[in-house]
Amino acid sequence: MTSPAVDPAPEAPLGASELRTPAAPTPGAPARRITGAVWAALGIVYVVWGSTYLGIRIVVETMPPFLSSGARFVTAGLLLAGIIAWRQGPAALKVTRRQLGSAVLVGLLLIPGGNGLVVLAETSIPSGLAALLISVVPAWVVILKAVTGQRPTAGGVAGVLLGLVGLGVLTLPGLSGDVKVVGVVLVVVATLLWSVGSFSSARLPMPANPFTASAYEMIAGGLAGLVIGLVRGEQHGLDLGDVSGRSWAALAYLIVFGSLIAFTAYAWLLQAAPLSLVATYAYVNPVVAVALGALVLNEALSWPIVLGGAIVVGGVCLIVSTERRG
Template sequence: MTSPAVDPAPETRPAAPETRTAAPAAPGRRITGAVWAALGIVYVVWGSTYLGIRIVVETLPPFLSGGARFITAGLLLAAIVAWRQGPAALKVTRRELGSAVLVGLLLILGGNGLVVLAETSIPSGLAALLVAAVPVWVVLLRTALGDRPGLGAFGGVLLGFAGLGVLTVPGLSGEVKIGGVLLVLVAALLWSVGSVSSARLPMPANPFTASAYEMLAGGLAALALGLVRGEHHGLDLGAVSGRSWAALAYLIVFGSLVAFTAYAWLLQSAPVSLAATYAYVNPVVAVLLGALVLNEALTWPILLGGAIVVGGVCLIVSTERRG
């Protein structure tokens, strides 16, 4: 899964642009070449993280590799923040730290971690399409908390659930493990809870600082869970393939640092509604890369269900733009 500074999936702050209402662009604001370049990075790099995860877990255990990824990325981001803005930029209150830790556990351990575990048994493209329904869960959570999304958003929710129903067919028919499908659905729900919570909790004012603490908290928790699961037993680092190491390095540098920096810059330099389009471009990129690189089958449930989910997400995001 990508999120700002995380995967999603995933990679964390600012959280879930699909939950925000876009402010209208300032008069005369032009979409520059730099904006399109940053948008391209977010589209391609975040979309490719599902492929990267699938390659990593070919020879590395899921939670230990995920923990190593986010601990490394969190330390690197914290070092960059201290270098560029001074060590004081990393200071937070106890409440802010607690909030960042909670959000990190929800997004990274729950959201991203379960996706990594699921990708040991299901195709990366299917995982990406199931995660694409995060805006659907976000709308429902916002409604439960008293927000009133528009009718278009609820139409997108209905479309999204219809698409999810189609996407579960491979699991129900035995083509893939249903357990993997259910893990991703739970991961998407936890990711949504974390995204909504991050907008309501007293988070660090600096989004890069918040993301560093979230990644460290989630990474340490993933590492601990991997040890509890016994993933270290029989682990021979010498037997890990070169492509798994390369994919892990790619996820740390590009998935967790480069794409997040591009996204954070986009939020300051372009309309939020434009940045939010990653929500329905990433899964398309992930499906195409899975088919091209790993020869993952493009079955009718994946194509049809994916198209329905992306359509629902598109409707939700477009509704948020007009809000």
Template sequence: MTQNTPDRRATFLVWGALGIVYVVWGSTYLGIAVAVESIPPMLSGAMRFIVAGVVLGVIVLVKSGPQAFRMTRKQFLGAAGVGLLLLTLGNGMVAVSEQYISTGLAALLVASVPLWLVVFRFVVRDRPKALTLAGVLVGLAGVAALSLTGAQGGSAVGIVVILLASLSWSVGSFLSSRIAMPSNAFAASTVEMLAGGAGLILLGSGLGERLDVSAVTGRSWVALAYLVLVGSLVGFTAFSWLLGNAPISLVATYAYVNPVVAVVLGALVLSEQVTMQIVAGGLVILVGVALVISTERKGRRPGPDEISEETSDKARGVAREEARAEG
């Protein structure tokens, strides 16, 4: 009885944190759509990540002290570069795309990120298993089906932009585990958010975006506050805790649960149309992603309290970078 109590508490905490990641990150697509109703997309992202980066930086300083931010120039530039790929180009283009396509369609196409990561691994001679490649082919077939048909969820422009966003996320995630990065994950996230936010200001201003505060609705301000406090801070904190306390195979399930949550919320809150094309194409993508993730994690079958060094260094590192983009 005494021994089982800590186990039950740990299980409850794991599923509680996982539930937060499922719902919070699935809802960020809805939050972005509402925010860009009256705030320019690039500038809305800039405000989101700069505020979140400052808040996270202060928390890190209070908890860990200035030493948490000790990093070499190479590590700083690595984190800044990843921030530009994930947040400026990745998340920024998601915000732009949601002016043209539904949140559900955006989330389903972004779910293809794990598939592109496998493609990049293949290019650099890291040969994935046959089942992994099969999952990639299945998933990309779903992406092609949704992209070519439009799935009645938006324009071709929006689809092209969201696919470019997914590609940028994938490149950032792929490089993050292969370049010098700050040793403290939260310090790295702070640099990424601030660099990504600064990049969004420059890009948005260069493209002619201007913020008219008087034109911003209360609904958009609430959505932006939600993205900062809940999407970026609460969601990422829960995810980071999961990386140290749960099997990576379980944590990785967020990749195919978030799109489902996004589709449901888009239909319920924004009355977005969920067509049979979206359902069918989305299911194909998620089956491919699930096959990739499950096959990649089968090698050693680590338990909840035992994760191999390889899983820790590679799988967690890439998962963390995907998560920074997601949240």
């Protein structure tokens, strides 16, 4: 997501043919201000995405994972493209081949790679645990920063280390056999793919309009999810008449709120805020997800989930405070 020197600044998007590689900061320059719009978008991602784990769990009760995920994102992407064309004119959807290729690549990493594997994992593990395992995202971000030569802040490293301690505690149910360990592994792999996609989005020649980029990402990722579902044979034995009303309602919620609103807010944040700050959603989402899973689905709150969740959520304070200082 970032150049080797610095996170992307929230200035106006670059031109159609420019790479998103900001210049190195001037020594002694004042810290970049995090605007109210950034906090508003973060709030949407924090709360709405926290609730999507519950929605996914309800969807896969009677729907196949990749086909439902693919249908969700294709529908949301087409709706977003239609809104863009209506509000800004069809010209707003025009992109170069390089920009389209970049959006497709990021969409494949984020949606069938990141989201799709989480959906698959939730067929075997509780929604709250899946959300808590997502806490490994900031750890991948720090590793990716180090690989590209950017030194992470001390506060960021401390926050990630605290989160990793919590991740170790959260893994105990899988190691003890209380949940399927394959589900745990799927979520961790999903976090890696999601992190790579997020990290790459500011280093590639993406569409200048972040909402246009989001539409192409969702359509490309959703189509890939449908293909994966068909290859896996999820269509065999699928009878739409057997799909429950609550699964349809949950899918509609995921399309409108989880994809159209929250995913678009996330795509905008990737261009407007430091990646380390954006990644803190991985610490806040679990609070919402665990609470809803317990209240709506009666998911058990074992001591590893409660203790591990408390530890990983604590890491957000260190990362957010570090980013606010600069």
